[in-house]
Amino acid sequence: xxxxxxxxxxxxxxxxxxxxxxxxxxxxxxxxxxxxxxxxxxxxxxxxxxxxxxxxxxxxxxxxxxxxxxxxxxxxxxxxxxxxxxxxxxxxxxxxxxxxxxxxxxxxxxxxxxxxxxxxxxxxxxxxxxxxxxxxxxxxxxxxxxxxxxxxxxxxxxxxxxxxxxxxxxxxxxxxxxxxxxxxxxxxxxxxxxxxxxxxxxxxxxxxxxxxxxxxxxxxxxxxxxxxxxxxxxxxxxxxxxxxxxxxxxxxxxxxxxxxxxxxxxxxxxxxxxxxxxxxxxxxxxxxxxxxxxxxxxxxxxxxxxxxxxxxxxxxxxxxxxxxxxxxxxxxxxxxxxxxxxxxxxxxxxxxxxxxxxxxxxxxxxxxxxxxxxxxxxxxxxxxxxxxxxxxxxxxxxxxxxxxxxxxx
Numbered sequence: 356x357x358x359x360x361x362x363x364x365x366x367x368x369x370x371x372x373x374x375x376x377x378x379x380x381x382x383x384x385x386x387x388x389x390x391x392x393x394x395x396x397x398x399x400x401x402x403x404x405x406x407x408x409x410x411x412x413x414x415x416x417x418x419x420x421x422x423x424x425x426x427x428x429x430x431x432x433x434x435x436x437x438x439x440x441x442x443x444x445x446x447x448x449x450x451x452x453x454x455x456x457x458x459x460x461x462x463x464x465x466x467x468x469x470x471x472x473x474x475x476x477x478x479x480x481x482x483x484x485x486x487x488x489x490x491x492x493x494x495x496x497x498x499x500x501x502x503x504x505x506x507x508x509x510x511x512x513x514x515x516x517x518x519x520x521x522x523x524x525x526x527x528x529x530x531x532x533x534x535x536x537x538x539x540x541x542x543x544x545x546x547x548x549x550x551x552x553x554x555x556x557x558x559x560x561x562x563x564x565x566x567x568x569x570x571x572x573x574x575x576x577x578x579x580x581x582x583x584x585x586x587x588x589x590x591x592x593x594x595x596x597x598x599x600x601x602x603x604x605x606x607x608x609x610x611x612x613x614x615x616x617x618x619x620x621x622x623x624x625x626x627x628x629x630x631x632x633x634x635x636x637x638x639x640x641x642x643x644x645x646x647x648x649x650x651x652x653x654x655x656x657x658x659x660x661x662x663x664x665x666x667x668x669x670x671x672x673x674x675x676x677x678x679x680x681x682x683x684x685x686x687x688x689x690x691x692x693x694x695x696x697x698x699x700x701x702x703x704x705x706x707x708x709x710x711x712x713x714x715x716x717x718x719x720x721x722x723x724x725x726x727x728x729x730x731x732x733x734x735x736x737x738x739x740x741x742x743x744x745x746x747x748x749x750x751x752x753x754x755x756x757x758x759x760x761x762x763x764x
Contacts, residue, residue: 375402375454378764383442385757391629392759393599396436396452401763406432407456413438414451421463423598437598439466439628442759449764462597466628468537469510469592469600473503490591491521492605498522499588505544508590510600510624513537514631514736515729516556517568518544519624521590523583525604527567531690531731532556559676559688559731565653565710569635569694569727571622572649573611574715579649584610586617599627611646618643631737632728632751639721647702651713652692652727660712661745666701668712669693669728669748671741689732691744695752696725726755 381394398405413420413436422438440448473486485504493499500506500522507521509530516530516539530544533554542550546557560567564581573580582588586608593601602624608617619640626633651668654660658672673689696714700723705713716723728751730737730744738744 373456376451377401378449378451380447380449380760380762380764381440381442382447382760382762383445384760386444387754387757388444389442389754389759391439391627392442393627394438394440394450394759394761396761398433398436398454401436401452402454405434408433408454410455410458410460411436412453412455412461414453415440415448420450421466421597422461423594423596424460425594425599425601427593427601429593439598465537465596466598467510467512467596467600467626468539469508469595469602470539471503471508471590471592471602488592490589492587492589493521494587495585503590508592508602508604509539509544510602510626511537511539512600512626512628512630514629514734515626515731516544517624517626517633517729519570519590519602519604521588523581524564524570525582525606525622526562526565526570527727528558528562529560529568529690529692529729529731530556531559531688531729531733533733533735535736556731556733557676557685559733560653560655560690561674561676562653563710566649566651566713568652568692568729569633569650569725571620571635571637571723573609573615574647574649575612576647579711579713580612582606582609584613593623597628599625601625611648615646618646631730632726635725635727637723639718639723642719642721643723644717644719647715647717648723649713649715650694650696650725651705651711652694654707654709654711655690655692659741660707661741661748662704662712663749663752664704666696666698667693667748667752668695668704668714669745670712671744691728691730691732691738691741691747693728693744693748693751694725695727695755700725 413422424433425435427434471488505518507519509518513535520526585606589605591603604622606620621638623636655672656674658670662668671691700716703715
């Protein structure tokens with residue numbers, strides 16, 4: 356009889372553990388209103404058994420908030436739960452989070468998207484017979500630039516989109532929009548005439564071998580060096596939305612300079628719904644204190660430059676998006692670019708040259724973090740002058756530096 360009761364009680368407790376509910380708060384500590392603030396919860400700090408989490412729901416005052424579960428390290432177990440919220444000045448909001456060991460992640464209208472796909476030259480119809488990949492790795496000497504569509508992985512929010520060249524440059528290229536909407540799955544970064552007539556955006560920045568917007572390179576003390584000496588390259592999709600998209604690049608056994616000890620570098624790019632800025636998080640497989648690196652933004656032709664000399668730098672300028680005058684469907688495009696690097700990583704801010712605005716950066720450990728931002732003058736929701744762009748950059752830095760406190764209640 357006792358054995359029977361024990362079994363019943365064990366089943367009861369197992370059933371009650373199928374869901375875990377807890378409350379968290381997000382507090383804006385400033386007099387600045389904040390929109391689409393990311394709330395990212397590391398599940399190991401909240402869930403009894405992260406391996407059992409299969410779905411999640413977030414609510415505020417009974418109303419459901421779109422959320423996203425992500426397996427960051429790709430071990431089959433969700434690591435983080437993310438959702439977005441707006442906060443008025445000094446506002447504090449309380450959310451109820453329910454984790455479940457049943458079902459699948461809930462579906463919401465996507466606010467971000469990412470893709471890596473192979474091109475099929477025999478198929479001329481856009482979006483037909485595309486081969487979508489989660490990950491692609493190539494060995495030393497293999498150049499996938501012409502094999503993958505739009506020359507590398509792409510990702511976007513409703514405001515902006517980017518692609519990263521799958522070659523030794525790893526340049527970040529920008530796609531500008533007219534309206535707030537997701538477009539890359541439809542246009543594949545190459546907008547046709549009908550799509551342009553319908554108000555879709557397009558590639559608006561010629562980047563060549565520049566940084567584009569925030570690519571990292573080696574530095575030999577005089578010149579930037581691209582990522583040529585690697586054993587393999589990887590591009591992968593970690594998350595495709597709905598709340599955020601995360602992509603990664605891996606450069607295995609990269610020698611940043613010819614005489615340097617090899618280091619494996621993982622570069623993670625994250626974009627959130629409602630954001631035009633991107634988080635760049637770089638992880639090395641051992642300490643990188645003996646290396647220097649270079650990053651920055653392209654010096655758009657005729658651009659006006661802004662710098663606060665403390666890690667925030669930007670420009671506003673106009674150029675043909677294909678690098679030369681082109682009358683076949685393109686026009687001169689005006690863009691704003693920006694980058695912000697924490698002071699602890701900055702070794703030197705270099706004077707502008709004809710190609711780039713450069714920072715020499717380094718780290719005392721095995722991580723490096725910064726952000727970049729982009730806008731197109733085509734937007735019906737953005738800024739349209741250098742003066743307003745530089746104001747936005749200053750506000751962006753202030754928002755980054757002001758804290759939102761997340762607490763478990």
